[in-house]
Amino acid sequence: MKLPSRFGEYGGCYVPETLIAALEELEKAYLQILPGNTFQSELIHYLTEFAGRDTPLTYCRNMSADLGCKVYLKREDLLHSGAHKLNNAIGQALLAKFMGKTRLIAETGAGQHGVATAIAGATLGMSVEVYMGEVDVERQALNVARMKMMGAKVIPVQSGTRTLKDAINEAMRDWVASVGDTHYVIGTVVGPHPFPLLVRDLQSVIGTETRRQILEKEGKLPTTIVACIGGGSNAIGMFHPFVNDAVTLIGVEAGGEGLDGKHGATLCGGSPGVLHGNFSYILQDSYGQIQESHSVSAGLDYPGVGPEHSMHKDSGRVMYTAVTDTEALDAFLYLSRTEGIIPALESSHAVAYARRIVPALKTDDILVINLSGRGDKDVSQVIDLMQQNGVAL
Amino acid sequence: MKTGKETIEAVFAAHTKPLLVAFTVAGDPEYGVSLRIMKEMALAGADIIELGLPFSDPVADGPVIQRADLRAMDTGMNTDRLLDLVREFRSSSKVPIVILTYANLIMRRGISRFYTDAAAAGIDGVVIADVPYEESEPFTKAAEQSGVAPIMMVSPTTSDERLSGILNKAAGFIYLVAVMGVTGARTGVEQTALDLLKRVKTKTSVPVAPGFGISTPEQVREWADHDADAVIVGSAIVRRIEDNLGDPDAIVSAVGTYIRTLKKP
Numbered sequence: 299m300k301l302p303s304r305f306g307e308y309g310g311c312y313v314p315e316t317l318i319a320a321l322e323e324l325e326k327a328y329l330q331i332l333p334g335n336t337f338q339s340e341l342i343h344y345l346t347e348f349a350g351r352d353t354p355l356t357y358c359r360n361m362s363a364d365l366g367c368k369v370y371l372k373r374e375d376l377l378h379s380g381a382h383k384l385n386n387a388i389g390q391a392l393l394a395k396f397m398g399k400t401r402l403i404a405e406t407g408a409g410q411h412g413v414a415t416a417i418a419g420a421t422l423g424m425s426v427e428v429y430m431g432e433v434d435v436e437r438q439a440l441n442v443a444r445m446k447m448m449g450a451k452v453i454p455v456q457s458g459t460r461t462l463k464d465a466i467n468e469a470m471r472d473w474v475a476s477v478g479d480t481h482y483v484i485g486t487v488v489g490p491h492p493f494p495l496l497v498r499d500l501q502s503v504i505g506t507e508t509r510r511q512i513l514e515k516e517g518k519l520p521t522t523i524v525a526c527i528g529g530g531s532n533a534i535g536m537f538h539p540f541v542n543d544a545v546t547l548i549g550v551e552a553g554g555e556g557l558d559g560k561h562g563a564t565l566c567g568g569s570p571g572v573l574h575g576n577f578s579y580i581l582q583d584s585y586g587q588i589q590e591s592h593s594v595s596a597g598l599d600y601p602g603v604g605p606e607h608s609m610h611k612d613s614g615r616v617m618y619t620a621v622t623d624t625e626a627l628d629a630f631l632y633l634s635r636t637e638g639i640i641p642a643l644e645s646s647h648a649v650a651y652a653r654r655i656v657p658a659l660k661t662d663d664i665l666v667i668n669l670s671g672r673g674d675k676d677v678s679q680v681i682d683l684m685q686q687n688g689v690a691l
Numbered sequence: 692m693k694t695g696k697e698t699i700e701a702v703f704a705a706h707t708k709p710l711l712v713a714f715t716v717a718g719d720p721e722y723g724v725s726l727r728i729m730k731e732m733a734l735a736g737a738d739i740i741e742l743g744l745p746f747s748d749p750v751a752d753g754p755v756i757q758r759a760d761l762r763a764m765d766t767g768m769n770t771d772r773l774l775d776l777v778r779e780f781r782s783s784s785k786v787p788i789v790i791l792t793y794a795n796l797i798m799r800r801g802i803s804r805f806y807t808d809a810a811a812a813g814i815d816g817v818v819i820a821d822v823p824y825e826e827s828e829p830f831t832k833a834a835e836q837s838g839v840a841p842i843m844m845v846s847p848t849t850s851d852e853r854l855s856g857i858l859n860k861a862a863g864f865i866y867l868v869a870v871m872g873v874t875g876a877r878t879g880v881e882q883t884a885l886d887l888l889k890r891v892k893t894k895t896s897v898p899v900a901p902g903f904g905i906s907t908p909e910q911v912r913e914w915a916d917h918d919a920d921a922v923i924v925g926s927a928i929v930r931r932i933e934d935n936l937g938d939p940d941a942i943v944s945a946v947g948t949y950i951r952t953l954k955k956p
């Protein structure tokens with residue numbers, strides 16, 4: 299490897315020997331193809347003409363009035379596919395195509411990254427196979443159907459906890475055997491080097507646009523930016539262009555049933571270890587076995603997190619916190635009713651925390667929430683949960 | 692007393708090639724039967740026993756070994772119990788033991804503590820499925836300090852440049868990954884793997900042991916014809932455990948019978 303593979307002490311390349319050649323090839327493409335004019339103009343073409351960038355930075359009048367500060371939403375929910383995941387999937391698929399690969403594999407939790415990869419494969423003429431935990435196949439039926447409609451094959455994963463973590467295991471096992479013609483489109487800023495770098499760069503379009511848009515609208519940078527954290531790609535994409543600015547950055551993890559119960563809050567409730575090719579905070583027991591995570595939102599139900607976030611946690615540059623399933627559900631309904639925007643359950647975690655901190659902000663403080671995705675995929679799950687809780691829609 | 696590294700070297704020097712490295716997951720299907728399986732492997736002629744310390748997320752392993760890992764963890768296998776198992780086995784056998792596991796279990800215990808404990812229990816070598824050359828330094832250093840052999844993997848896609856680095860660090864034997872893929876029984880021997888064996892043997896005097904996908908006496912013979920120093924057989928053994936679950940005597944005898952067929956020239 300030519301580049302440093304770590305963010306501070308975190309990251310690295312903990313993979314079977316068989317994969318090293320593929321990662322070296324990917325790093326070479328990252329260094330030589332990705333920054334090139336040909337690649338960049340193709341990428342910009344797909345991001346604008348196809349995916350619908352720039353996404354708006356919406357000033358939320360009702361929420362601002364309700365909460366007492368200026369609230370903006372970065373509208374990744376309006377990106378084609380309905381979530382930020384397409385920024386990464388289209389970028390990686392295009393890179394794979396430039397590298398001469400013909401087949402894409404991906405893992406997916408909520409199904410958003412699977413859908414994004416299916417979209418990228420369909421438009422670029424590449425075959426797509428998506429690994430998805432059986433539990434997630436059940437709770438994200440709409441996205442399973444979308445993937446299939448676009449010609450992707452969805453492979454239900456029955457091993458382990460049958461969620462995102464095991465889908466990643468299965469995708470890595472596939473890749474070990476298929477590296478010749480296959481690229482593994484990893485869906486977030488985890489995995490071995492150079493994936494965390496590559497995915498962060500592809501998602502940084504979120505923060506770069508936000509920076510320009512807020513300067514145009516307000517003539518100054520935001521006071522605070524909030525994003526939800528699963529593996530951490532929407533958050534790092536939003537935060538990265540702001541890390542050297544005087545802006546408070548807050549990452550919100552899945553608090554699940556609460557940090558003393560089952561949760562997916564890796565940075566808040568975990569400890570450093572190796573999972574899926576990198577050294578980062580993970581949920582583990584005293585022997586180092588990976589523990590099952592829990593979240594109402596499939597996209598945050600993951601016992602690991604990107605290594606760059608681990609570095610930001612230790613340095614204190616980003617503040618990491620968690621909200622519970624219940625708070626996220628409340629925020630889901632709150633944003634739907636207040637602004638007419640149905641957020642993804644993942645993004646609802648960011649909205650929930652924003653509501654919690656707003657009392658500490660002043661009226662002309664600017665709060666930006668990264669609305670990583672839209673909630674259509676979650677509607678039936680939310681209705682079920684409301685019924686269970688005896689709440690009428 | 693010999694170090695683990697020296698013990699493995701001595702076995703390679705003394706035994707007829709190809710040696711058989713027989714794999715089983717520690718604690719599969721449970722502790723007591725696992726100990727019996729190890730003893731039977733030694734009796735049946737296994738030259739080295741490779742013990743899997745099960746990990747919740749074994750990305751280098753196929754379904755057969757994944758299921759064995761689960762059986763073992765469900766019946767309480769963990770790092771402390773693995774050390775108990777090795778100590779108990781050591782009270783009656785000198786057959787070298789190599790641990791196969793994943794980085795996080797070693798790091799969680801503390802790398803240096805893991806190797807010290809391993810050496811004290813009678814473990815002779817450690818191979819880590821998700822630690823390539825680039826990340827190997829802290830592990831090989833601790834291995835060296837404890838006398839445990841740091842067993843390194845090479846694969847058909849390993850470049851010449853990296854191969855030299857790997858061979859510099861390796862001791863005990865070199866684990867040659869014979870297929871591009873995860874563990875699991877296959878038939879035949881791939882040309883790329885044979886080419887790799889040749890490439891490795893011209894560069895080192897450390898013994899080379901192909902593994903992944905080896906299950907038949909024909910494959911063992913083919914590797915022997917190409918001068919492999921040992922063969923590693925895993926999933927095919929584990930499958931014999933799985934096929935006889937619920938009947939410990941049948942498990943032990945199936946494993947023993949199978950190993951004898953592999954050891955017959």
Ligand SMILES: Cc1ncc(COP(=O)(O)O)c(C=O)c1O
Binds near residue numbers: 381
């Ligand atoms: C809408 C949405 N937001 C957030 C996430 C969490 O992923 P990350 O933390 O990588 O942004 C997901 C994952 O599926 C998602 O679908």
